[in-house]
Amino acid sequence: MERRNCPVFVMGCHRSGTNLLYDTLMSAGGFALYRGYLPVYKLLLPRVGSLDRLENRKKLLQIWLRSKGFQRSGLAAAELSDKVERECRTGGDFIRITMDEIARLQGAARWAVYDPDNVLHVPRIKTDIPEALFIHIIRDGRDIALSLRKMGGFRPLPWDRSSHSLEATALYWEWMVRSGQRHGRALGPDYMEVHYETLVTDPRTVLRELGKFLDHDLDYERIRDASLGRLSESNSSFRDEERNLPSNPLNRWKERLSPREIASIEKLVGSSLEDLGYELVTPPEQRKAGMSELRMRLTYRSYLRSKLWLKTKTPAGRLASLGELELTEAPPQAACVEHQN
Numbered sequence: 001m002e003r004r005n006c007p008v009f010v011m012g013c014h015r016s017g018t019n020l021l022y023d024t025l026m027s028a029g030g031f032a033l034y035r036g037y038l039p040v041y042k043l044l045l046p047r048v049g050s051l052d053r054l055e056n057r058k059k060l061l062q063i064w065l066r067s068k069g070f071q072r073s074g075l076a077a078a079e080l081s082d083k084v085e086r087e088c089r090t091g092g093d094f095i096r097i098t099m100d101e102i103a104r105l106q107g108a109a110r111w112a113v114y115d116p117d118n119v120l121h122v123p124r125i126k127t128d129i130p131e132a133l134f135i136h137i138i139r140d141g142r143d144i145a146l147s148l149r150k151m152g153g154f155r156p157l158p159w160d161r162s163s164h165s166l167e168a169t170a171l172y173w174e175w176m177v178r179s180g181q182r183h184g185r186a187l188g189p190d191y192m193e194v195h196y197e198t199l200v201t202d203p204r205t206v207l208r209e210l211g212k213f214l215d216h217d218l219d220y221e222r223i224r225d226a227s228l229g230r231l232s233e234s235n236s237s238f239r240d241e242e243r244n245l246p247s248n249p250l251n252r253w254k255e256r257l258s259p260r261e262i263a264s265i266e267k268l269v270g271s272s273l274e275d276l277g278y279e280l281v282t283p284p285e286q287r288k289a290g291m292s293e294l295r296m297r298l299t300y301r302s303y304l305r306s307k308l309w310l311k312t313k314t315p316a317g318r319l320a321s322l323g324e325l326e327l328t329e330a331p332p333q334a335a336c337v338e339h340q341n
Contacts, residue, residue: 027222138276
């Protein structure tokens with residue numbers, strides 16, 4: 001497949017700007033427009049099992065056809081079901097069948113999907129869809145910890161929820177980013193990293209580099225004029241506080257975190273922040289990690305790895321909650337196209 005037609009996966013830790021980057025690509029034109037959620041590797045496969053079995057493909061369809069993601073696809077349930085039952089054997093097959101059909105209906109040459117959690121599943125996706133290209137968006141972990149703590153996007157271990165939720169969330173950010181980098185960099189030229197801060201402050205430069213990577217015309221003026229999705233609507237976790245104020249999404253941590261909170265984060269993930277190009281503000285003598293920080297790092301690394309392994313490699317995945325799919329009572333016969341403008 002020619003690079004200009006290759007599918008694109010937008011990924012990154014939650015609250016890093018995956019929606020913003022995805023809507024930037026959609027606003028450029030040439031991509032199939034789809035505002036649905038396709039958590040195949042995170043939820044669907046753990047829940048139904050391997051798709052090389054017909055009964056599991058039917059289970060997947062029973063779930064997916066009731067989801068809001070399917071309702072937004074514009075696809076006919078009967079036609080999609082027939083293709084999935086006949087041709088689907090992997091999670092990548094399911095994504096490809098669904099997105100290829102959406103692209104065909106819209107007359108688009110290629111498609112892209114976004115899912116923050118795909119940073120954990122890059123090897124499987126690449127095996128299933130060898131031509132896939134990956135864009136990993138990275139944001140300052142101090143802003144991520146602040147945002148996710150406010151939104152409840154990560155649940156620390158019970159004993160840390162009242163006093164160390166910020167630090168635990170920072171460790172989650174580090175694990176997600178490092179996982180994405182480790183998997184992605186093994187792909188060589190099919191993987192690219194973008195910093196959220198640079199996308200916001202110098203979009204022309206980022207778009208020029210992204211355009212070369214994707215072999216896609218990412219014209220700044222056209223993107224600005226289209227302004228689909230998050231380009232015209234704030235995705236800020238603090239939007240309720242900013243209804244009458246200009247939104248500045250950069251470096252909120254400097255104003256909203258205390259010196260003690262900043263120091264506690266930089267003790268735990270300071271080396272990763274520096275490696276990623278983010279400047280530390282806590283004096284070196286105050287960010288030296290002690291035994292409690294080292295123990296916390298080891299605990300969360302083990303916890304997050306074990307949780308992922310249990311979900312993806314054992315029957316425990318069948319207990320995965322499907323709440324994020326926003327299921328209806330019964331599958332529809334067809335769905336209407338829904339785009340966010």
